[in-house]
Amino acid sequence: MRAIILAAGMGLRLVQPEGQQKPKCLLRFGESSLLERHLQLLKTVGVDEIVFVLGFKHEQVEAELAAIDWKPHTEVVVNREFSLGSVLSVHTAAEALTRGGDVLLMDADVLYDERILEPLVAGAGPVNRLLIDRDFEAGDEPVKLCVANGVPVELRKQVLADLQFDVIGESVGFFRFDETAARRLAELVAGYVATGRANLPHEEAVRDLLLERSQVFDVADVTGAPWIEIDFQNDVKRAADEVMPQLRQLAGALR
Template sequence: MGLRLVQPEGQQKPKCLLRFGDASLLERHLHFLKAAGVTEVVFVTGFKSEQIEAELASIDWKPASEIVVNEEFTLGSVLSVHTAREAMTRGGDVLLMDADVLYDERIIEPLVAGGSVNRLLIDRDFEAGDEPVKLCVENGVPVELRKQVAAGLAYDTIGESVGFFRFDHATATRLAEICAEYVATGRAKMPHEEAVRDLLLENLQNPSHAFDIADVTGAPWIEIDFQNDVKRAADEVLPQLNALRQFAGATGALQR
């Protein structure tokens, strides 16, 4: 809903429809997913879903994306993941991605690389505070995923978790089960990162489904939560993305 953004009364729109440069966040997502070879996309919508559907129609992305609607979108994001449970358990690896992120394609490349895997993304260059979801790593193994890290936890690396995850089929199925447990026990207001954290801690005991990490430190990205994030996205991140795109285009021209 973007409640922490400054939007004119009666003109609020879903954050994924914020435009930076010549495209919405939504269109940028689809562009990168297509470039990565992802063709099956399911959007979980809620607030003003009809606006998202109209944007998807105007993009005319093929094959058509699937939309599932979380009617109780004022609750937590764990309910949104639960709403997508059928898609989460169809088979194959699953990408779970927040829609309010402006990012460079170098963020998504390591997420989709290689064979079936459970993977988290870490950015070691982050601003400390209560808002970032911290990812703690010990000897290359992720051991914590939370905004507040418990005192005394052993880790040798800490960074911010980018809001994108990859799960193999068995792990995605287990995440769907955990989210269902949250909803059934009155915890539908919780953020989905808590369910992913439960999954991560479970998998520490199961090496065959353990998580690995991909370090994306240095690749420009920003999650849009506050009005200042909108300004930083436009003034700091977008120019970097445009510069990288222009460089890639020049390199391609030289190669041809």
């Protein structure tokens, strides 16, 4: 199993002080950066093939990876047009996405522990899987995952009023695809780029994959597990004050 971690964005909504901007995956909570936590948690669940998609100030992340000296070595691909949407980052990682075997596609700006990751990687595969948290704050920001009779029927921030579903929650932003689904996602993403839609979030392509019903997806419920996606300064405070105290201690330092 391979993990592709999307870490190219500029994180403009975080509004970091002038001259102190850095990729969000380098934000530190406790003694570890988000990047270090990803590596350690993936190692804990047996995922040791990791590809980072970098962009904004990628040299900073590469320096952090070199300092950690994680074994086996991680791979890095660079999205040079990182100011566009994350769909372009997924396209940049197309080779890793279509290399074979199950693939995890993960946002880098999430603080979590193994209670989020273990349900995603459970089972020998091949598996297509999404994560849902039913305890979420309503509003325009969360990406909603709607499920009807066990089948995902929507993945968007805005949900149509007449959509029929029996479960709604927030998508954690981590996805698992088997080899066939990963190849189809790569095709969809390439189509976005070819038709001038490289500015869109990659969830739109994942949504297309869900709604065309060519692949079977299951949904793992992680309600109650601590996690937070860090987009705004208030998220940094919540991560430190509310989420960190709930997280299990990492198995060991990487450096």
